[in-house]
Amino acid sequence: MASAANMKNIREIATCSICFNLMTHPMSIRCGHSFCQSCIMDICKKLSQWQEGLKIFNCPLCQHRFTTKHLSYNRDMENIVEVIKRMDETDHEMLCEEHGEQLHLFCEDEGQLICWRCERAQHKGHATALVEDAYQGYKEQLQSAVTKLSELQEKCMNYKMFMTKKITDLKDVIEIQRQHIKSEFKNLQTFLHEEEKCYLWRLEKEEEQMLRRIKASEANLEQKSNELSNHILELEAKCQGSVQNLLQDVKHTLSKSLTVKLETPENIALEIHTTCNVSELYFDVKKTLRRYQVSVTLDPSTAHSGLFLAEDRRQVTPGYSQENLEASSKRFTAFPCVLGSKGFTSGRHFFEVDVGEGTGWDLGVCRENVQRGTDMKQKPEFGFWTIRLCKKNKYVALTSPLTSLHLSEQPLVVGVFIDYEAGLVSFYNMSAGCHIxxxxKASFSDTLLPFFQVYQHSSLFLPLPDV
Incomplete structure (x- = not known):
């Protein structure tokens, strides 16, 4: 007959660590641990509800990863459970190992099953009770303990699932922030790269101008040096000639030599005007751009008949076609477009356009002499440098072919920057302070004008420059 200690070990092996009862239809996972089928499936179901789509779980005992496909019926464990149950049914036949008597008594002091001979010997004076009387009371206490521990186990599992979800949420938030940081630095790098090209181009032009002046002065000195050499040769020839040759027109020769002058060449200061504060560019893109900000208003004589301009000429909205408009050869007739009043013929300029949450618009600059009827083609080769908001918040640059613009966030205010001499037109998301x-690079020779095209359910506003 098995000893009480061995029976205790066997019972512990056959007990489910989730419900703390003998396993019912035991299922094993890859790590070797077994649980009641209903218990392990219930845990998997709860985890899937907490974290939608979760298909890989951790063993409640050793955290080994498994899927429900890895669950297998443990027939050997089922047989062990059946044996334990049969032994429980014949528990009344258990005999004292020392005396061979039936264990009809329970010692409250030692917490052991004893026979009547044990009670008179080793347990004399101890509080004892019949097994039947002690059984019900302790069973109720154990069931109460199981209930409490089960509640704690469920609470623990809920906490664990909450923490698992927290980890997933944290990773999602970190990834979003990581992509945002990468995007911000990429935009900044693009802006600085464009600024670098502009500054280097201006420095190159300044070098060309200064070299032209210096070389012109050098050429003048070369010419003067040749003239002086000729005079010297002429005088040396007279000195080496005969008396008659030396004295012939000697006064005219001397007078001519005395009139020769050497002008001091222009002192061209090597002062470079093209300077760049890189740290200022790095720390404040908006501030740098707004140094070149100009006030832009709309030209009513260019506005399509289906556009309404505000009285201050800083806002344009689409509407019904207007009649009796003043005739103008500048007016757009096929598309809802309008131009700025003043153009750019040199220098660097910047203006902002409040696009709000409109659903469709074009903006940028164009040449003054572009086509304005049905034959208008909005491409750089036809004098247009513009970007567009299409349907479903899709942004494109109107190049040939079109260039898709993948923006991390929707711009509410768009900045347009023109460097006429460098041939550059750039766009910026002023809400985020990043390059679009x-x-x-182009070659500008005509006047450039601000260009706007407004579609249905949209309007554009031109804010006043910051003072």
């Missing part, structure tokens, strides 16, 4: 797009 720069057109390939």
């Amino acid at each position: 797009f720069t057109f390939p």
Whole structure:
């Protein structure tokens, strides 16, 4: 007959660590641990509800990863449970190992099953009770303990699932922030790269101008040096000639030599005007751009008949076609477009456009002499440098072919920057202070005008420059 200690060990092996009862239809996972089928499936179901789509779980005992496909019926464990149950049913036949008597008594002091001979010997004076009387009271206490521990186990599992969800949420938040940081630095790098090209181009032009002046002065000195050499040769020839040759027109020769002058060449100061504060560019893109900000208003004589301009000429809205408008050869007739009043013929300029949450618009600059009827083609080769908001918040640059613009966030205010001499037109998201797009370098020779096209359910507003 098995000893009480061995029976206790066997019972512990056959007990489910989730419900603390003998296993019912035991299921094993890859790590070797077994649980009641209903218990392990219930845990998997709860975890899937807490974290939608979760298909890989951790063993409640050793955290080994498994899926429900890895669950297998443990027939051996089922047989062990059946044996324990049969032994429980014949528990009344258990005999004292020392005396061979039936264990009809329970010692409250030692917490052991004893026979009548044990009670008179080793347990004399101890509080004892019949097994039947002690059984019900302790069973109720154990069931109460199981209930309490089960509640704690469920609470623990809920906490664990909450923490698992927290980890997932943290990773999602970190990834979003990581992508935002990468995007911000990429935009800044693009802006600085464009600024670097502009400054280097201006420095190159300044070098060309200064070299032209210095070389012109050098050429003048070369010419003067040749003239002086000729005079010297002429005088040396007279000195080496005969008396008659030396004295012939000697006064005219001397007078001519005395009139020769050497002008001091222009002192061209090597002062470079093209300077760049890189740290200022790095720390405040908006501030740098707004140094070149100009006030832009709309030109009513260019506005399509379906556009309404505010009285201050800083806002344009689409509407019904207006009649009896003043005739103008500048007016757009096929598309809802309007131009700015003043153009750019040199220098660097910047203006902002409040696009709000409109659903469709084009903006940028164009040449003054672009086509304004049905033959208008909005491409750089036809004098347009513009970007567009299409349906479903899709942004494109109107290059040939179109260039898709993948923006991390919707711009509410768009900045347009023109460097006339460098041939650059750039766009910026002023809400985020980041670069959107720069057109390939062009060669400007005509007047450039701010260009706007407004579609249905949209309007554009031109804010006053910051003072």
